[in-house]
Amino acid sequence: MTDTALVDAQQAAAATWWRQAAVYQIYPRSFADADGDGLGDLPGIRSRVDYLAELGIDAIWLSPFYPSALADGGYDVADYRDVDPRLGTLADFDELIAALHERGIRVIVDIVPNHTSDRHAWFQEALAAGRGSAARARYLFREGTGESGEEPPTDWESVFGGSSWERVADGQWYFHHFATEQPDLDWDHPEVREDFLKTLRFWSDRGVDGFRIDVAHMLTKDFSEPLPSRAELELIPQDGAHPLLDRDDVHEVYAEWRRVFDEYDPPRTAVAEAWVSTPERRAKYASAAGLGQAFNFDLLEADFDATEFRTVIADNLAQAQASGSSTTWVLSNHDVTRHATRYGLPPLAGRPVKQGTEWVAAGGPPDGVDLDQGARRARAATLLILGLPGSTYLYQGEELGLHEVAEITDGERQDPAFFRGGAYDGLGRDGCRVPLPWTADGASFGFGDAVAHLPQPRWFAQHAVEVEAQDPTSTLSLYREALRLRRLLQTGEQLDWIETGREDVLRFTRPNGWQVVANFGTEPYPLGAPSDAVVLGALLDDAVPGESTVWIAPAQLLG
Known part of the structure; x- marks a missing residue:
């Protein structure tokens, strides 16, 4: 191979690294705590970079680390171009990126474009500016109904429960698909679109390799009057013209983003979180002219069943081939019950796992779950997906065989889904977000010097990194060997x-x-x-x- 051909091949590989990557999701507030305040931080992640390198991953995905009131675990962003001071500084971020890149690990960061925090400067300006202002036009403010506007504009419900409208002091209402602290942006507004292009360039310029796009299917909306009722809304097919979900015009946004990604060498990559109605709809997000890749969540809704797995695998490989993308494989993440627990419980029977945390409500580990069966099946499923073409997304702690933590009292819970009684069956997602155990003892099992922000159960000791690292039969040892071999064996997309x-x-x-x-x-x-x-x-x-x-x-x- 000539020098020119070698350079061309290296550049092509750098541009398409994401197609077969093993990506490790880090929930920053629960990974490692360097300053001893009980909350994970960026220096904590940096202190564990050698662990990540030894694990054998190709990239990390950082869940939000931006300034946030933590009304929704950091997905209520107050400033898209800064670091939450409780988690570090921009200098800490730069040092983390450098340390990861030095070890050949790429970095994907979360972008949350559907909504801001209610503490974002734009929303605070909107509250102060009043009706009809340019500041309010960035959001979805509407007048109420009833004799004096005391009733919300519609009877729509938030994902987290309760009304999806919140009234402000002057009587207007704003729309929030999630928590009241997360007002939705109006993506018809040119200033909104331009500001996110600035954000994408800001992080790309700092060395970020790609972006995970939160609820990528929700950005654009049609709020033309009259707004439909909740019953009417539920009858509207999600085929590209639904008022709130998976609209065709959202892809105009991502085409513009793609042009920004392609300004860089190698181009920045992206993966969409898009809960849509059909594989064909999802493929639009994975288009080369758009985000390039979209999460395949099908295995999150499948039982530990060979027929179901084969159908999901065959369908998604066919979809990837048709779209020109590569598929993704996911068994756990920060929004779902850990798969070691799911596989130790009765079959799904058609219930989506996003609403499956009731399975641990009656007990959870060690009660109500066949721990051995769940662990055994989880290892088997993981080895299967790591052997597939495409990229695999792993969630922190699954390499330790962690189960869902059920031993969290009402007073210790943090997830708004728990407090509002909406999705996730009222329990919320705290059970999969408990800080990791690094040592078998200590105030927080080595997570930091203080008690962790979510309670860690006693049984975490047997899953600590220092324990499993010394055991050649442990789940950690299995993941390390599987990821090492995968780098040697992974080839093609068939x-x-x-x-x-x-x-x-x-x-x-x-x-x-x-x-x-x-x-x-x-x-x-x-x-x-x-x-x-x-x-x-x-x-x-x-x-x-x-x-x-x-x-x-x-x-x-x-x-």
Whole structure:
């Protein structure tokens, strides 16, 4: 290969790194606390960069670290171009980026464009400016109904429960899809659009490699009068013309963002959080002319079932091929019950996992959950998705085999979904956001010098990093080895299914001969005498044990 060809190949690889990446989500307030105030921070993350490098990930995704009143875990942003002083400074951010890049780890940051915090300077200006002002035009203010406007404009409900309208002192109402502290922006306003372009450039200029776009399907809205009732709204199909969700005109916003991303070399990447009605609708967000990639959440709503997994895998690989993107695989994140717990509970029976935290309401670990089964199935599912084409998003703590934490009293909870009784069955999402255990003892299991901002249960000690790092059979050791091997084995964006003769066993091969065999059942699956070596997982009498996954690969692929 000539020098020019080598440079071209390196540039192409740098531009498409995200297509096959293993990305680790960090919830900053619960990762590591450097200053001892009980809240995780950026210097805390920097202190654990070696841990991230040893884990073997390609990138991190940082959930919001911006100034925030924490009305919704940081997703109520008061300033999009700064760091919450409780989490550090812009200098701390720059040092963190440098430390990660030095170790070959790229950085994706969360962008929250649907709404601001009610403490954002724009909203405070809107409150002071009054009716008909230019400041209020950036948001969705409307007059109320009733004799004197004392009733909200519609009977719509917030995601977190209660009305989606809040009245201000002068009698007008503003729309908030989420908490009252999160007023929605009006994306028809040119100043709103221009300001977010400035934000994207601000972080890109500081070295950020990509962006995760929060509720990417909600930005644009049609508030033409008369506004429909809640009952009428629910009957409107989400096919591109719904007043509030997944409108076709949102892609005009992302086309403009793509032009900004492409100003950089390599281009900045993005991934959409888009809960939409069909795969075809989701593919629009993954367009090369738009964000480039969109989360595939289908496995979050699937049971530990071979047929369901195969359908999800086949459908999403087909969608990725049609859109020219690569798909994503997700089993846990900051909004859902941890998959080690989900898989230890009764089947979903069609209930979406976003509303599945009631499963731990009656007890949670150790009561009400088959801990061993959940852990076993979680490891098997993780090895399966790490063997698939596309990128995989991991959530902090899953590499330790953490379960959902149910031992949180009402007085200790923080999630607005809990206080308002809306989505997530009233319990909220605090159980998957409890700070990580790094050591087996200490005030917060090594998270920091003070008690953590959410209570850590005693059983965290057995899952501490220092404990699992010394155990070759631990979940942490498995993740480290799987991610190491994945870098050696990952190739192409195709797979071929191998029929197994059993409905509860999936087997596929990648273009280089790497095979993945996942047994979803309880009876061993006889593998026979493979010509290649089992490089990950363990056989029992030449069979794949129940609820487990093995990787098989030609020796020459391992160097």
